[in-house]
Amino acid sequence: MMRQAGRYLPEYRALRADKGGFLDMVYDPAAAAEITLQPLRRFPLDAAILFSDILIVPHALGQQLSFVAGEGPRLAPPLSGAEMSAFVPAPERFEAIYETVRQVKAQLSPETTFLGFAGSPWTVATYMVAGEGSREQAEARQLAYLDPGKFGAIITAIEDASVDYLVGQADAGVDAVQLFDSWSGSLAPAEFERWVIAPTARIVDRLRKARPNLTIIGFPKGAGGKLPAYARETGIDAVGLDETVDPVWAHASLPDGMPVQGNLDPLALIAGGAALEKAVGKILAALEERPHVFNLGHGIQQTTPIAHVEQFLRLLGKTL
Numbered sequence: 338m339m340r341q342a343g344r345y346l347p348e349y350r351a352l353r354a355d356k357g358g359f360l361d362m363v364y365d366p367a368a369a370a371e372i373t374l375q376p377l378r379r380f381p382l383d384a385a386i387l388f389s390d391i392l393i394v395p396h397a398l399g400q401q402l403s404f405v406a407g408e409g410p411r412l413a414p415p416l417s418g419a420e421m422s423a424f425v426p427a428p429e430r431f432e433a434i435y436e437t438v439r440q441v442k443a444q445l446s447p448e449t450t451f452l453g454f455a456g457s458p459w460t461v462a463t464y465m466v467a468g469e470g471s472r473e474q475a476e477a478r479q480l481a482y483l484d485p486g487k488f489g490a491i492i493t494a495i496e497d498a499s500v501d502y503l504v505g506q507a508d509a510g511v512d513a514v515q516l517f518d519s520w521s522g523s524l525a526p527a528e529f530e531r532w533v534i535a536p537t538a539r540i541v542d543r544l545r546k547a548r549p550n551l552t553i554i555g556f557p558k559g560a561g562g563k564l565p566a567y568a569r570e571t572g573i574d575a576v577g578l579d580e581t582v583d584p585v586w587a588h589a590s591l592p593d594g595m596p597v598q599g600n601l602d603p604l605a606l607i608a609g610g611a612a613l614e615k616a617v618g619k620i621l622a623a624l625e626e627r628p629h630v631f632n633l634g635h636g637i638q639q640t641t642p643i644a645h646v647e648q649f650l651r652l653l654g655k656t657l
Contacts, residue, residue: 338646342372363434366440367440383449383450391456393430398427398495415476416468438511450513451512454514456519457540458495458532463476478523478528516556522560529560533560538572554574564590565590569592577632578600578634580633581634584620587623588623588627591627599630603637
């Protein structure tokens with residue numbers, strides 16, 4: 338379950354109360370490894386998902402990162418009014434994440450897949466430009482139109498750091514990586530091609546050359562009708578579907594044989610009961626003739642009842 342390590346588990350909340358802030362836990366390998374493993378101790382899941390954050394890359398690029406309670410991440414100074422040349426890169430910040438991977442890998446059973454990740458360049462850039470998350474990504478979109486040279490340089494820096502970061506995760510022990518493009522749905526088609534597909538394709542190509550056996554999953558949330566082009570042109574091994582994608586359409590539109598991941602609505606999981614059973618059944622039926630990793634269409638929410646997660650796994654034939 339996407340972002341499976343998290344706030345819906347009481348053991349996570351207890352650890353956070355003991356350890357303090359979110360970023361403190363991300364950079365504490367023992368705590369981050371524990372959080373990564375907590376869901377596997379409770380549920381019969383097929384994979385562990387690294388506990389970290391997509392904004393580790395801008396932090397390693399030298400932008401200052403903090404998390405404000407109740408408001409989310411802040412990056413300073415925002416690149417809407419600053420230049421990357423003023424940043425002092427700190428690639429050593431990746432080392433704590435690699436140590437988390439090593440600690441988790443040492444405790445995983447051989448049959449359990451280990452998934453690492455990074456944010457895709459477009460989505461990471463939206464945070465770097467605005468200094469925080471936003472629904473419309475207006476600052477980044479405007480900068481991309483008004484000064485494509487500056488924006489392209491930001492994208493290139495993210496690409497370079499992300500390739501190093503993902504290679505490091507692979508060398509530390511992950512079996513596959515996912516590129517999260519959480520804000521790809523805000524772009525017009527030509528901009529999507531330029532700032533989502535092209536940078537992702539370059540990252541995939543470089544990862545292929547560096548680590549040929551690494552499995553790469555792409556997740557362009559909100560891509561909609563642009564999803565088939567993304568799947569064809571980026572070179573990814575598998576594509577994630579968000580909850581707004583009709584799985585029947587996805588099966589008919591995506592390249593033959595390409596594995597898909599998704600796409601249960603996290604709110605259906607919160608609802609549970611007959612609604613959850615219906616939603617799971619529809620996805621299974623639509624994707625039964627295609628390789629499929631059943632997952633949520635986005636992150637699990639903190640109000641998700643544990644009993645509904647147990648129901649979800651029973652519906653998938655998992656023994657609790």
